[in-house]
Amino acid sequence: MSNSNESNTQEIIKKTAREVFFQKGLDGARMQDIADKAGINKALLHYYFRSKEKLFEIILDEEKQNFMRYLEDIITSQDITFFEKIEKIVEKQIDNMINAPHLPHFIMNEIIKRPELLNQVIGNSGFKRVFEVFVKQTSAEVKKGTIRNIKGEQLMMNIMCMDTYPFIAKPYFMNLMGIESEAEYIKVMQKRKKEVVEFIITAIKL
Amino acid sequence: MSNSNESNTQEIIKKTAREVFFQKGLDGARMQDIADKAGINKALLHYYFRSKEKLFEIILDEEKQNFMRYLEDIITSQDITFFEKIEKIVEKQIDNMINAPHLPHFIMNEIIKRPELLNQVIGNSGFKRVFEVFVKQTSAEVKKGTIRNIKGEQLMMNIMCMDTYPFIAKPYFMNLMGIESEAEYIKVMQKRKKEVVEFIITAIKL
DNA sequence: GTCTATACAGAGATAGAC
DNA sequence: GTCTATCTCTGTATAGAC
Numbered sequence: 245m246s247n248s249n250e251s252n253t254q255e256i257i258k259k260t261a262r263e264v265f266f267q268k269g270l271d272g273a274r275m276q277d278i279a280d281k282a283g284i285n286k287a288l289l290h291y292y293f294r295s296k297e298k299l300f301e302i303i304l305d306e307e308k309q310n311f312m313r314y315l316e317d318i319i320t321s322q323d324i325t326f327f328e329k330i331e332k333i334v335e336k337q338i339d340n341m342i343n344a345p346h347l348p349h350f351i352m353n354e355i356i357k358r359p360e361l362l363n364q365v366i367g368n369s370g371f372k373r374v375f376e377v378f379v380k381q382t383s384a385e386v387k388k389g390t391i392r393n394i395k396g397e398q399l400m401m402n403i404m405c406m407d408t409y410p411f412i413a414k415p416y417f418m419n420l421m422g423i424e425s426e427a428e429y430i431k432v433m434q435k436r437k438k439e440v441v442e443f444i445i446t447a448i449k450l
Numbered sequence: 451m452s453n454s455n456e457s458n459t460q461e462i463i464k465k466t467a468r469e470v471f472f473q474k475g476l477d478g479a480r481m482q483d484i485a486d487k488a489g490i491n492k493a494l495l496h497y498y499f500r501s502k503e504k505l506f507e508i509i510l511d512e513e514k515q516n517f518m519r520y521l522e523d524i525i526t527s528q529d530i531t532f533f534e535k536i537e538k539i540v541e542k543q544i545d546n547m548i549n550a551p552h553l554p555h556f557i558m559n560e561i562i563k564r565p566e567l568l569n570q571v572i573g574n575s576g577f578k579r580v581f582e583v584f585v586k587q588t589s590a591e592v593k594k595g596t597i598r599n600i601k602g603e604q605l606m607m608n609i610m611c612m613d614t615y616p617f618i619a620k621p622y623f624m625n626l627m628g629i630e631s632e633a634e635y636i637k638v639m640q641k642r643k644k645e646v647v648e649f650i651i652t653a654i655k656l
Numbered sequence: 657g658t659c660t661a662t663a664c665a666g667a668g669a670t671a672g673a674c
Numbered sequence: 675g676t677c678t679a680t681c682t683c684t685g686t687a688t689a690g691a692c
Binding site: 267268269270271272346348349352353355356357359362363365366371372375392394395397398401402404405406408409410412413415416417419420421436439440443444446447448 | 473474475476477478552554555558559561562563565568569571572577578581598600601603604607608610611612614615616618619621622623625626627642645646649650652653654
């Protein structure tokens with residue numbers, strides 16, 4: 245609260261906890277592990293954040309904000325074409341995944357374990373409304389004859405699939421493609437942006 | 451072993467454990483919970499499967515067999531066209547996901563937590579070799595002029611993305627699309643097969 | 657604010673009766 | 675093979691000194 249950097253220790257804890265929770269999930273994470281990695285002791289974790297649950301909730305709250313919400317600006321934008329929108333969506337989504345590669349898996353993981361989280365995650369994001377806008381826009385384009393007959397739901401699903409899954413299955417694809425380092429995989433994903441856009445546009449353009 | 455149905459109780463335990471592990475992961479699962487759902491007590495779990503770890507390993511071993519391996523027949527098949535292969539891959543993959551919707555998330559989950567599992571999962575599957583065959587086939591098609599210039603790695607990635615991610619993010623998409631029941635979602639996925647095939651073919655065909 | 661020591665609870669595993 | 679009772683360990687959480 246008193247702000248002015250929110251106390252250094254507190255930030256270090258959150259940063260560390262985020263990493264551990266991302267990799268191990270709520271159940272797999274150990275307070276001891278977080279403490280060790282943060283260079284402090286367990287008691288201090290509880291001093292700053294009453295309990296493991298509480299700490300987790302805070303991380304989740306912060307992270308879920310980053311999950312999908314950024315699409316609103318692009319989709320509701322008036323002054324770019326439908327194709328340009330798709331291009332921007334793909335680029336933005338892949339960029340976001342590069343910055344927070346564990347996020348989608350982390351979110352899905354906790355939703356599967358505790359389905360009641362779903363409303364919390366999606367509900368507040370307002371993305372549902374934006375999604376419906378996109379569906380309508382797609383229908384409009386079909387009517388205009390700029391794209392072939394396709395449902396917006398399917399199209400958005402395809403976009404999200406191709407942007408997101410390569411990060412969820414990252415270790416799998418890395419192995420398959422013989423890629424050794426994270427850095428190299430990121431490069432491949434950077435280049436992939438163009439490919440995905442081209443793939444999608446070609447699939448729908450008339 | 452003595453076979454003849456592998457003892458009923460043992461099978462019930464495995465079936466139950468699979469469900470619980472799928473939903474909660476190794477760490478989140480509780481032996482008490484498995485016992486309750488299976489209608490027996492904890493001690494019996496340990497009687498049949500020494501430990502939680504052991505039980506988990508057995509489930510994982512069985513399930514990983516189902517993960518991707520089935521693609522080999524299709525890809526190495528000689529008497530169908532490249533486009534027919536894609537059609538069959540998509541159909542087969544989505545069918546498999548319908549039958550075991552939690553599998554990909556489950557596998558990825560454990561790989562992220564214990565990266566050493568990766569070799570075990572991919573290594574034995576032989577899918578890596580099959581993947582390379584597909585990459586070569588794609589190049590050949592490009593050269594033949596039947597499809598536009600695209601790398602096999604990207605194409606296969608796109609296929610796997612579109613087949614798999616809708617099941618990982620199932621609760622998310624269900625909410626987004628206003629779908630209430632699992633059964634209805636499966637119907638949507640059944641219909642989706644055709645859509646995905648069309649999407650991919652349109653995206654690459656010359 | 658940060659530490660050490662410790663209480664407490666939960667979950668995996670075992671002993672032993674039937 | 676199946677059960678109840680119990681042991682043991684691990685991990686969260688707290689008390690209290692500095």
